[in-house]
Amino acid sequence: MAETLVVIPTYNERENVAAIVARVRAATPDVHILVVDDNSPDGTGAIADGLAASDSSLFVLHRAGKNGLGMAYGEAFRWALARGYERIVEMDADGSHAPEQLPSLLRAADAGADVVLGSRWISGGGVENWPKYRELLSRGGSAYARLVLGLPQRDVTGGYRVFTASALSSIRLENVHSQGYGFQVDMLFHAQRAGLTIVEVPITFVEREFGVSKMTGGIVAEAMLRVTLWGIGALPGRVRGWFVR
Template sequence: MKTVVIIPTYNERENVQWIVSRVRAATPDATVLVVDDNSPDGTGALADELAASDTSVRVLHRAGKEGLGAAYRDGFRWALTAGFDRVVEMDADGSHQPEQLHRLLEASDAGADVVVGSRWVAGGGVENWAAHRRLLSRGGSAYARFALGVPLRDVTGGYRVFTAEALRRIRLDVVQSQGYCFQIDMIWHAVVEGLRVVEVPITFVERERGSSKMTMDIVLEAMLRVTGWAVTSLPSRLRRRRRAAPSLVE
């Protein structure tokens, strides 16, 4: 299958060459698309240099920083227009190890519409996280799972594979989240559309270079959005459950 790995960047000059080279080594048949939000540290210019020396590396320049969701939506649309069969989401900081991508691609080859690299299934895990980070991530996934009825252990993770058909069925125009809750939004819509979603274990590694974009404000925004979605979607979820319930009348 024709595969593209999308890597959004903002001020990731320290990491972009390193992560792109690892992806190219781990999956030499895949194309890499760096989606840069006009990074003031020159990440985009360095990505252009990588693309000039490797025809399997492409760069999509955006006007400015508009959030992770907007960057991925633009990358998805580029991939669909270019005729790719599946799309990989991957962070630029090395927390998603390219050397484990084959696990996700194998699950995609086996028929999954969406594959989630999961930290919280058997065989998965995290490295260099304090206990409170683990608790926050597990708690956030548990809350989203309960509130939205998403039957996954890792709802917030961002290491994923989507088939092109899955992206078309999800309909990107209805996924409006801009920040990190975009990941919850996408997987929720995938479940609502009845897509086959599979989790495979990965080991998430905390970044070693550069600064994290995650803040408590981002976490709180995601929780508030999930709560709002849960309330507004409750009637339709109840209708689906009633239709799915077995009849007691012969």
């Protein structure tokens, strides 16, 4: 069995799902793929089923409805751990996370990283076809979360990541309660607190060509509120750490 599972959550991605699966196959032929579809009204799940019918390394997990990215990934992680996968990859369905860059993330995991972050905000990383306001929003969100939570990583909100199975076990998924945009920050915060080895690898994030982004200002605002509450909760421990040093 393949050691690596690439998890691709979908909701109304009929224009993208076949293309992203083909690109993953071309870039990393030996991985398995799990499409997690939230009962997409546009028929994405049925397209994924059709792809799986002719690909024994492609699986589809159908969920009852759109209940948040965190719920989709949490269910997928548990599915992967139950089947013995050693590395689990998070990847968007819309092509913004280039599968062609996945081998460099996997090499970092092979070199000993517990968690690998595809990073837009380190040397060699970047974005394409983004309006300036969106770049500022993303950079600002990462900077705020880093400051409030004491995270050293540069890109804390990105969703192109590799986790080892042991890392997911150390994070304890039952303690990760975020469902939306804040899920990625929540996972990284738990990984940092668990003392895991976290490595950033530069990626270029490309804006989707087809479909509609799920990101809204309200989602971002909710995530920043959660980050603030986590920071307040963690503050006593951080203060004690300063004095111990």
